[in-house]
Amino acid sequence: MKPRLWQEFLEQIAVSYELDGKPREVFLARFAFENWRKNDREICELIETSLEVYKKHMTKVYEKLGGISGCPELDPRNQGPGKFGKLLEWLRHTKHPEWLINSQATASTDTNLFNYEAPVPLNSCFYIERPPIESDCYQAITQPGALIRIKAARQMGKTSLLDRILAYAGKQGYRRVRLNLLQVEEAKFSDLDKFLRWFCTYISDKLQSSHQLNDYWNEDRGSMTSCTRYFEVLLKQEDNPLVLGLDGIDRVFQHPEVTQDFFYLLRSWHEEANNLEIWEQLRLVVVHCTEDYGRLDINQSPFNVGLPVELEEFTQAQVEELVQKHRLDWYGNQAQQLMAMVGGHPCLVQSALFHLAAHPEVTVEKFLQTASTDAGIYGRHLRPLLVTLRDQPDLAAAFKQVITANEPVQLGVIQGYKLHSMGLIKWQDNQVIPRCELYKLYFRERLET
Incomplete structure (x- = not known):
């Protein structure tokens, strides 16, 4: 019998033990209830990876979940068999019962069980497609020199879509590299040469390339030419296309010493596919929140070419589909x-649906009574937004104007872009309204003080 809320439990374990990226995906697939009896090769087929790469990621899983704070019987240094069984037993009979008890101890506990920031796992039934977006992206990524631009506010599903495009590319036999620029240390953005060297090194490491960057980097040629030359080497390394997924690219806008040249480089690579066959092998997926490009010359950037994809909110039909997936009556x-x-x-x-499914005694009416309070499940989502607004008084004043008005409001362009990228507003032509009643209720009270 499947343990109660097992998949949600695994999600929380991944968060607690700081499993992210591919190790997280491998962990969630390997320990999913329906996969307990499958062997390693079957899991590899399921997640579309080689046995060698799978074992590398499982080693990382054992390292994270072993030792003092993890499974006491699991020694990550032991290269022998049996580690999966030991870890599964510990998760089933020790951690899972503890988690269930703790999650029932207080009504607010389950706010920690749902990782608001995490993308929806590839094998999750809770991913909702938004036709024809997915099929359009899958078709586009197979085109020579493809460029896909995914734009939406925070937590609208951009990374979940990116992961599925990369997974589809993997099924076509393409090489794939996913890079989240929000995770890059600040020092790498200090100048263009340092950033591009890091960029090339990161891609090279992910592709396990044997080509040494220093052999292709020449100060007299300049950083951009050297970077382009090295990428040509990486593209020629194998016959199959390379898909590069750039998540959190808004981070680059904060560094004008890098912004223009880096985005011009991406644009030039995309356009070179019209002239040189080798650049047909490069497929780009760019993910961003904002339209505030600052002083960037948009005609020398990737932001007005390729396939534009803008993610909207779920329709009522899609929400009702999710209700069914959560088995709510x-x-x-x-x-x-x-x-x-x-x-x-x-x-x-x-x-909301996760909370209501985990607490069947809570009615929708009761849930809504606390939704816009700090005691409700959205507190963890709302408080960081409040901190951001209070740190920027002009932005807070602009948003206060929006949530206290009885009709759409016209804001300055920069303020509008910032509030939209935070997910707080929606556009109506050239005017804006609050994205939802939750934000209106929560922030109207707190921005008064």
Whole structure:
């Protein structure tokens, strides 16, 4: 029998033990209830990776979950068999019962069980497609020299879509590298040469290339030419295309010493596919929140070419599909009630349904009574936004104007872009309104002080 809330438990373990990226995906797939009896090769087929790469990621899993704070019987240094069984037993009979008890101890505990920031795992049934976006992206990524631009506010599903595009590319036999620029240390952005050297090194490491960067980097040629030359070497390394997924690219806008030249480089690589066959092998997926490009010359950037993809909120039909996936017995207008508070915001809807499925005694009406309070499940989502607004008084004043008005408001362009990228507002032509009632209720009270 499947342990209660097993998949949610695994998600929390991944967060608690700082498993992210591919090791997290491997962990969630390997320890999923339906995969307990499968062998390693079957898991490799499921997640579309080689046995060698799978074992490397499982070693990372054992390192994270072993030792003093983890499974006491698991010695990560032991290269022999049996580690999976030991870890599974510990998770089933020690950690899972503890987790269930703790999660039931207080109604607010489950706010820690749903990782609001994490993308929806590839094998999760809770991913909701937004036709025709996925099929358009899958078709586009197979085109020579493809460039896909995914734009949406925070927590609207950008990274979840990126992961699925990369997974689809993997099924076509393409090489794939995913790079999250939000995770890059600040020092790498100090000048263009340092940033591009890091960029090339990161891609090279992920591709396990034997080509040494210093053999192709020449100060007289300049950073951009050297970077281009090295990428040509990486593209020629194998016959199959290389898909580069750049997540959190907004980070680059904060560093004008890098911004223009780096984005010009991406644009030039995309356009070179029209002239040189080797550049047809490079496929780019760029993910960002903002349209505030600052002083960037958009005509020398990737932001007005390729396939534009903008993620919108879920429709009522999509919310009702999620309700069914969470096995909630809703027969009235509960979906409409929930959407009246949070709209179709993917993260807010998902977390509400997760909470209600885990606490069947809580009605939608009762849930909505505390939704806009710090005691409600959205507190962890709302408080960082409040801190950001209070740190920028001009932005807070602009948003206060939006949430206290009875009709759409016209804001300055920069303020509008910033609030939209934070996910707090929606555009109506050239004017804006609050994204949802939740934000209006929560921030209207707190921005008064």
